[in-house]
Amino acid sequence: MTDVVDLGDIRGADAGQVGPKMARLGQLAADGWRVPDGYAVTAAALDGWLPAPARAELARLFTGPATGHRDAGHRELAERAARARALVESQPLPAQLQDAVAAAHARLAARTGRQDALRVAVRSSAVSEDGHAASFAGQYETYLGVSGVDDVLRHVRKCWASGFSAHALSYRRRFGGPGPAGTEPVRVHDLAVGVLELVDARSAGVAFTLDPVTGDRGVCVVEGNWGFGESVVNGHVTPDHWTVDRAAGQVRTARVGTKLTWAAVNPASGRVGLSPLPDDLVGAACLTDDEVRYICERATAIEAAAGGVPQDVEWTVARGLPFPDSVYFLQHRPETTWSASRGSSSETGAESGSVTIPAPATGEPAFDPVRYALRNVFKVPGT
Amino acid sequence: MPGDSPRVFPVDEFVKEELYPGYRQAFGSQPFVAGPVRPFSSRDNERYWLRDSLHFSEGMVPASIATLDDAQTWGAQLGAEIVGVPPTRGSVNRLAGTHVYIGTIDVDTQWQVQARAARFGAYVSPVLADFGSYWTMRAGELQAAYEHFDNLDLSVMTVPELWAALRDAYAFHRRAWFIHFEVMYVLTANYLAFYALAEEIGLSGSQVSSFLSGQQTFYSRTDEELWRLAGLAKSLGLEAALTTGSASDMRARVRALPHGASWTASFDSFLAAYGQRLEETCRIDTPSWAEDPSPALYSIGAFLAKPAGFDFHAARAAAVAERDAQIEAARRAVNGENLARFNAALASNQAANFAWWNEEHNYLIDRRAAIPVRRATLELGARLAADGQITDPTDMFYLFKPELFAVMAQDAGASWAELRAMVPDRRAYFEYWRERGPSLPPMLGTIPDTVPDPIMIEVFGLSGRFLETMRGETPADGPAGAAVTEVRGFPAAKGVVEGVARVITTVGDLHLVEPGEILVCGGTTTEWTPAFGIIAACVCDTGGSLTHAAIVSREYGIPCVVGTAIATRVVKTGDRVRVDGRAGTVTVMAP
Structure with missing residues (x-):
């Protein structure tokens, strides 16, 4: 496989190169679903990326006598992680890889017809991410609203460097995986990066092909908010919530959530960030009943194509397109995998077996006290 | 009262240049993050100041102002800087006379x-x-440091060695308080x-702290040990001696009784393990339990006096069951x-549990960190008194740390004679302000x-309602309108009881509380914990969901309302009151 692959050339079997997330998206596209177009930088291309001096410096940072010990100071870990990230982000990608990304980006700009106005999402796609109990969910970053090849290259490096956050390293120390004390200190992760056209989201969210709380497979559950899906998958809002009777294809319950923020394009920076939800959207449901039923029907079809294993599906309704062409699917995952990983990644085990809500793929754990405190206790704008 | 001019309780009466007679702070004498303990200045009228009766009920002697500087002032400010707390740069302190007020430095x-x-x-x-x-x-x-300081044999040290030990003790004290605030934030x-x-x-x-209750802490183990000692006393027929008479000679009286010596041996081994605690935070002028076990004896007496007895294990099990049910x-x-x-x-929160740590750190930091300073200060004071430099070892409490350090370092201009001469005035000053303490305004x-x-909201209780109540207050004459019969506060522990109120303004009066009464006070600290075994409910002027009274009431299964702002002035001892710990109300019943 080449270093950079167009989405149209990616199939489900390519998970080992581009990560399961991008592999499934490629398969969806091949099966004729509306998905955002894009390309992937393979894990293999990035694995050989760092030049030898940078590798040596990383090895020094994470295998020194002080940090080799399990009880190395947290502050020191944080400092070393920050230095590692800065080091990784500062390394230019090999010229050959830069050229390949530039070429793929030009092809994408042409296919979408957007040319220079193309805005993309740069998403980490860990090769091991979905399959393991302690899956490092939420340890890697996603960047929305990136434009231009230079910016894309910079964010590819940032995605890769995000594996060096103190949080991620600490998480690895607790749940295993090669860490600071491991035998392979430098290659801390097997990460591909996906670059996808940013769909101009009017509304977005997730759908489950069973009730994730009760396990009832007679219903689909749809949750969503206005704007991009990050506000839903990262838990920034209590989303709108629908249950749909699968057999009858009818909406059984509808509850409008307390949505006070949304993820939207900041006109100044062109990037997607959280901001207060405009007054006219507060209290308004983000989907019509037709859209809800359609999303459930499609999610059910994805489940059937996945061998009948319950799925959770991320969807987006694009602005300015006629229904149902407006409905895009960004990714899907087997729901049961997530149920199991939730239980075993829990600190206390107190909730094992009773919680079947999937964790977000590229967001945070179900609840991050630090982010929540900054946002809802200290009320720091923009957090 | 939106639209009204802001409510000001003038600080003017407390404005001073000197912290104590004869002591003016030298500029830059302390390397502060944001500002040391100071007397009030008229500019302080522009900000709010809360009387911290929660931690310091009786006033500060000069030497304890150094430990206060380390703790609530410097420690909080450095902790807030290091952790990067967004809205606050920590707390800052003013003294009204000798009494501590706390303010915050908002990040604006x-x-x-x-x-x-x-x-x-x-x-x-x-x-x-x-x-x-x-x-x-x-x-x-912290434990390693205590091992070092506890094992120092001060009695064989020379004066220069003692002075070095005192400097070590101060350095450790400061470090301990940085840890305190780093972790607390x-x-x-x-x-x-x-x-x-x-x-x-x-x-x-308000439920959240109940989700986190029921954890074993050093202080709950202390209470349990006291309860065991009460049970032992009962079985040995020593009850009467422990529930009557003054605490000061209680131990001697008990020892003289049949079986008394075996009980006091148990009591002494209890003190060896649990006695390293001062009566108040930073107060190096107060003895530890190991030095003066009266508070422990009072607690044992309180357990014995409760008519129905008190089943510690049952209360714990009930608290845990209640938590799990919630x-x-x-x-x-x-x-x-x-x-x-x-x-x-x-x-x-189970892994990093504030409710648990709140009690645990009191043992490891708040009540213990100043003990090495106290011991070295008193031993040094004994030598200096023997040499005639001071009159009495406790004179040391009336010297400011910079004064002591200057004279010990033989700085030009520092003289024992000058310091010695100021001590009587300063003792009188402390006593004068101690008397005034209970009548000082809460803000x-x-x-x-x-x-x-x-943190000011949840620990000190400065909720919107508390502030609203304060704005409705007249500065000098108690609550506006004499006929207040209901006060509202934060619902800290559920349950409804009616009973007779006992208003207590200083921990020294805690022995006045009778079993079954409703304790009404400014706020409680660890030293008040024993009373929770006998009271029917607790009501405090200050406090939020994380204050001591709230946490301990839940452990003991009694209703508690905190942050009422005015309960100690609305309710009188002997009033019949109804406390609703779920609604957060305290009602004075018609006589």
Whole structure:
């Protein structure tokens, strides 16, 4: 496989190169679903990326006598992680890889017809991410609203460097995986990066092909908010919530959530960030009943194509397109995998077996006290 | 009263240049993050100041002002800087006479808030990811220091060696208080995130601390040991001697009785393990339990005096069962994504539990960190008194640390004669202000509508309602309108009881509380804990969900309302009152 692959050339079997997330998206596209177009930088291309001096410096940072010990100071870990990230982000990608990304980006700009106005999402796609109990969910970053090849290259490096956050390293120390004390200190992760056209989201969210709380497979559950899906998958809002009777294809319950923020394009920076939800959207449901039923029907079809294993599906309704062409699917995952990983990644085990809500793929754990405190206790704008 | 001019309780009466007669702070004498303990100045009318009777009920002697400087002032300011708490740069203190008022330093520009928020995230995330190891390391550091200081044989040291030991003790004290605030800000953020989440998902934030209760702490073990000693006394027929007469000669009287010596031997081994605690934070002029066990004896007497007895294990088991039932009820009330968030927040708070740490750190820091300073100070004072430099070893408490350090270092211009001469005036000054303590206003300066520092809200109880009550107060004459019959506060522990009120303004009067009474006070600290075994309910002027009274009431299963602002002035001892710990109301019943 080449270093950079167009989405149209990616199939489900390519998970080992581009990560399961991008592999499934490629398969969806091949099966004729509306998905955002894009390309992937393979894990293999990035694995050989760092030049030898940078590798040596990383090895020094994470295998020194002080940090080799399990009880190395947290502050020191944080400092070393920050230095590692800065080091990784500062390394230019090999010229050959830069050229390949530039070429793929030009092809994408042409296919979408957007040319220079193309805005993309740069998403980490860990090769091991979905399959393991302690899956490092939420340890890697996603960047929305990136434009231009230079910016894309910079964010590819940032995605890769995000594996060096103190949080991620600490998480690895607790749940295993090669860490600071491991035998392979430098290659801390097997990460591909996906670059996808940013769909101009009017509304977005997730759908489950069973009730994730009760396990009832007679219903689909749809949750969503206005704007991009990050506000839903990262838990920034209590989303709108629908249950749909699968057999009858009818909406059984509808509850409008307390949505006070949304993820939207900041006109100044062109990037997607959280901001207060405009007054006219507060209290308004983000989907019509037709859209809800359609999303459930499609999610059910994805489940059937996945061998009948319950799925959770991320969807987006694009602005300015006629229904149902407006409905895009960004990714899907087997729901049961997530149920199991939730239980075993829990600190206390107190909730094992009773919680079947999937964790977000590229967001945070179900609840991050630090982010929540900054946002809802200290009320720091923009957090 | 929106639209009214701001409410000001003038500080003018307390404005001074000197902290104590003959002591004016030298500029830059202390390397402060934001500002040392100072007397009030007229500019202080522009900000709010809360009387910290929670920690310091009786006033500070000069030597304890150095330990206060380390603790609530410097420690809080450095902790807030290091952790990067976004809305506050920590607390700052003023003295009205000898009494401590606390204010906060708000961060008031957006850039600083953002910069601090970034620091906060980077600092707190890894700590919360593995709080167990983090705290074990800090607690180990503190224990190692105590082992060092406890094993020093001060009696064989020369004066220069004693002075070095005192400097060590001060250095350790400062370090201990930095640890205190570093950890406290981290844990408070974790707790407050859970609190806000609970409110967001339709639970009550006031429930959150009950979800975290029922943990064994050093102080609950202390109480349990006291309870055991009470049981032992009962079985040995020593009850009468422990419930009557004054505490000062109680031990001698008990020892003289049949079986008395075996009981006092048990009591002494208790003191060896649990006696390293001062009566108040930073108060190096107060003895530890090991030196004067009266508070422990009082506690034992209180357990013996409760008519129905008190079953410690049953109370614990009930508190744990109640906690688990509340958690289960909460889990049933939320679903979907919110249940996952609730569970994750609960797990984070179980692993890094403020309610548990609040008691545990009192033993390791608040009540203990100043003991090495006290011991070295008194031993040095004994030598100096023998040499005639001072009159009495306790004169040392009336010297400011910079004065003592200057004279010990033989700085030009420092003389024992000058210092010695000031001591009588300073003793009188302390006594004068001690008498005035109970009548000082709970707040001074300009009462704000809200305070941005969540720690001031949850620990000190400066809620919007508390501030509103304060704005309705007349400065000197107690509550506006004489016929107040209901006060409202934070519902800290559920349950409804009616009973006779006992208003207590200083921990020294705690022995006046009779079994079954309702304790009404400014606020409680660890020293008040024994009373919770005998009272029917607790009501405090100050406090929020994280204060001592709230936490301990839940452990003892009694109703508690905190942060009422005015309960000690509305309720009189002997009033019949009804406390509703779920509604947060205290009603004075018609006679």
